[in-house]
Amino acid sequence: MVVQTGERLDRARLTWGGQFFAEFLKLWSMPQTTVLYAVTAIVVVGFGYAAVLVAGMDADGGMPPIDAFLDPTHLTLSGVGLAQMAVACVGVMALSTEYGSGLIRSTLVAAPRRGRLFLAKAAALGLSTFAVMVPTAFTAFLVAREPLESLLGTAWPMDAVVVRALLGTGIYLTGIALLGLAAAALVRYTAGGIGVVFVLLFVLPMLPLVLPVSARETVEAFLPADAGSRLMKVTTPDAVLNAGTGALVFGIYIIMALVAAWAVLSRRDIR
Template identity: 30%
Template sequence: MSAATLTRPSAGPTSKFIVTFPRLLRSELIKFLTVRSTLWSLSVAVVLVIGFGAIMASASKSQDAFGDGVSVGAMAPIVGVYFAQLVYVVLGVIGIGSEYSTGMIRSTLSAAPTRTPALLAKTVVLGIASFVVSFVSIVVAFFLVQAILSSTDHAASLGDPHVLRMLVGAALYLSFMTMFSLSIGAIVRNTAAGISIVVGLLLILPTFLPIIPWKPLKEIVKYLPGVGDAVMLPPGQSTHTAWVGFAILAAWTVVGTIVAAVLLKRRDA
């Protein structure tokens, strides 16, 4: 009597789909482009930058210069950045806070079990998108301002001292502020709390700490994230030089992202 050998039927080829960082980037880009709140937020930010630039130029035709001989034509396109930065803060926080509130974060982390690449992909997409959109809007504001000031002596050109650095620096400032806000949103996992923390660091503490008669508190103000605006200001208009101020903001962003990555790996979704 011979024994029959039973064999299992072939299960077919196994899936070769591997989650790579470029695929995570693509996934985050799709999310970014398909969420209405993101597009509306960016639209508002663009309007603020261009609109306030035009208003500043129209209202300052008789102003000679800002800072170290920097003309109105160079400074006016930057004014709207201070209003638009609040929109970019919200954009950064809701970039991940909304996923926690809707539960989508579970799907995101299931697709990327190591978690850190998912956070980095989201950071890269938001950082690049905010830089591109803000830079385009700032350049549009710049040329609109020059058109408004064309009949005066206060117009500027890209070849003037500090002008190109100010325009690029303004976009860098908004980009890193967006990424920093994203890291705070990832740390606290709550949209309202994240926005409150960033606004506190950006606007409230720099306003109220200097009026407290204690020198250490006044020194703290010099190292808050908001000093990164030095990168878009004329010389002499900030506590720090342009790139030192930007380095402080970059350091906040890097540290915030590292803390967010560590907590993301340790905590449940």
């Protein structure tokens, strides 16, 4: 298997398609990739189903979950907030493992144009994550659909708006994976890259709590996780950002991170 992969990599040298294929092979040759994608899928589907069941029990107990009725589709995606860290780890390790093992030197010998190499890594990671996470989002919705309709007391069809939210979930998680890749390029170490993404997703959203209430909601809306989460919501009543503007803000964060990572990787010594 190692020999076959080496031969494929040798044939793929220096062309864009070859670099993409090589990075795709390397990504999926890491056992962590399959494990972390599987963990993400299990958490998204399992927690979404559990959230709907708990909301149903609350309703039976006389405490109707208002948020569930405002955006039932988003309730089925409740596991995304927890699972996103696993996807981020895939992005980090897509590059950091090469620095840790020293394979980055061989990679740069075969592909000395570092900018194009980084774009190939980003493309392989992005397409892989999107291809896995979109079916995961649809599965989460379909699995939780029956108890959700029982909770609502009415049918909840998979219309165009719901499909947009499910596709948006795949886009959001793809963006998180790319943030992980950018973090790995900037710090080069697995633990450091994971730490950077953890701060962006879980620590940074806590900082607006020290702000006045009048400014807190606006600041929160423009943070990466909150802006990106608008992609997964069907309704955004009285929200600072809607799905379109949230996607724009989130996309700007991703582009800025990738550009910074590309610049650093292109100019920094590999040692």
